Amino acid sequence: MKRIYFFLIFTSSFLGVNAQVKVRFELQNIPQNKDSIPECFVAGNFNNWKPNDPAYQFSKVNGVYLLEKQLPADAYEYKITRGSWEKVETGSKGNAFGNRSLNLKKDTVVKFTVANWADQFKKEPLKHTASVNIHIIDTAFLIPQLAAKRRVWIYLPPSYVLSTKTYPVLYMHDGQNLFDQLTSGYGEWGVDELLDSLIVKGQKEYIVVGIDHGGSERLKEYNPYDSEYGKGKGKAYIDFLVKTLKPYIDEHYRTKKDSKNTVIAGSSMGGLISMYAIATYPTVFGKAGVFSPAFWLGKAIETDVKNALINLNGSKIYLVAGDLESKTMVSDMKNVYQILNPTGENKNIMMVEKADGKHSEWFWHREFVDFYKFISN
Template sequence: MKWIYFFLILANSFLRANAQVKVKFEMQNIPPSKDSVAEYFLAGNFNNWKPNDAAFQFSKVNGDYLLEKQLPVDIYEYKITRGSWDKVEAGSKGNALANRSLNLKRDTIVKITVANWADQFKKEPLKHTESVNVHILDTAFLIPQLAAKRRIWIYLPPSYISSTKKYPVLYMHDGQNLFDQLTSGYGEWGVDELLDSLIAKGQKEYIVIGIDHGGSERLKEYNPYDSEYGKGKGKAYVDFLVETLKPYVDKKYRTKKDSENTAIAGSSMGGLISMYAIATYPKVFGKAGVFSPAFWLGKTIEADIKNKLKNLNESKVYLVAGDLEGKAMVSDMKNVFQILNPTGTNKNIKMVEKADGKHSEWFWHREFVDFYKFISN
């Protein structure tokens, strides 16, 4: 009887952890817009922040706009858009707003009032904010594996011009958001300013390569597996890094080519593809920064890591996520950490969970410092 009782408790806990509840979003007092036909969407950590996701589009019912979904019990962040981030909700004076938050525990009705829309205001033009150490390697670098072209950024350490030494290299995704406020969609990481400061204080110098994402193709290019967003192109993207971009960088710049001196990092989908890259090519990438990883869109990564675990003995992996990004985000990260470091004694595999962490550039900017120190030692 005891084992039956234990089983029932375990089953009940599992059901509670995976419970789906109903949530109904009701939009009220919608401000006017320039659109000839009004369309409203929910974008959040439940749909990888896609601003025009048809599965999260409001429907007009008797003059009101409603959206009903079944979602797991969890903590969610979201915003209202009119189909793009240029048309995201804003404050009454056009000011940017923090993400809305929903701690979903039971069937819930959420009433939403939008103050205004970002595109209704004339904005002060943003200015370039990249430091003098950042350059454009190429505005349209060919990616033969994807039949596409991308802008490639490069951060050269302060001593690069005046020295003859070689440097380790960090490859990062979402290049638009790394160095320059003008090109970033949601704010920049400020990697260049962070590095300038850390290096001035005696930290190791790295070259950083930033690869622009492909806009609407990002959810496929940063996913090595097929998903609800389409056929995954992540394997081809990582092959590009290994077969095309890295050889080019190693030839043109003074780099340390070995895996111990080659790192890769990114956030969200960039975290997923960084984990895949180091698991697939551990002899190329010896270190990885996995920020707020979207493992939920690529659960096969767990099986891949298990199958390739013996090849990751010398690898350094830094995983970080915040509690305010949702329980699934943190639990998925913990699952991967457990696979990588089952005894918890491997100092080369580190996991950081921050209570205030959100799915945002400010969070990744802050956590980048400890990641950089981790790969520099």
């Protein structure tokens, strides 16, 4: 596989608070791909992560792909794409990794390689990708509230084995899709790799507990309300987390047990049930990650959130969705956000809308980084 060398050359200048710095991007040695005319872009927090932004597209000059911009001196995260997130840069084996970071304080030269593209990775039989920090607590953990059994995963931070300290805990739904591509139906979030990378960069360490969904039962188990798919079992599922699973985790692992250090998060139906969990048990879950929530299937969540407002004072809630999801996805999310934060002044309630966001694991993988930083502060 040919390597792509990418140079960021920053013009020498004094950087004041609002100073602009000239940035010259040089992209060389484009690897073979199925595109007849390769088009490459930079996507980052400087352009709302738009993967095909014409203003951040490379031009070919004398055989070299060039892009010159002026950016304020600031901290940035970014990736290289060929026009879509399906064609984003990856590791040498097609594995996803965290965003690249760049802190512009002075004249800088950053040299790095892009090893592969997501769409060019040779498809091979799926294999286990869970990191060494992932363990299976039980392949059939009893859920007495649902008269069911589920596999439960746990991510233990790198320092766990060699330390005696306690850790905050993040509970997540759809365990099949969090850590391992072999068990994921539509691709994995890559939570373990993301955490490993973030922790190396100094971010707070969390234990992460992932609970498998129940397949065909998912639309009922993650919904606290009755719907066209049947009688909702979400209340019983959350009771399981609060009354059975969390006590087990707190007993068998070194955890910080208070609500400030207990987080719940999930996407789609997992977003709905996470919002319900923090609204119903704010003294248990102090923080929540609500990704692409399926509020359309549980409109009563708005009433429950209104009734819970007085008890959510101090809670941290992160809501995120994309414009390319279902028709009412963003508007439903905004309705709940307005209830939680009517003036927009509560910094503990965050809502993020992304123009390119799709109902997909790659989107939640990407947005997990900012969510994790939010709950870590």
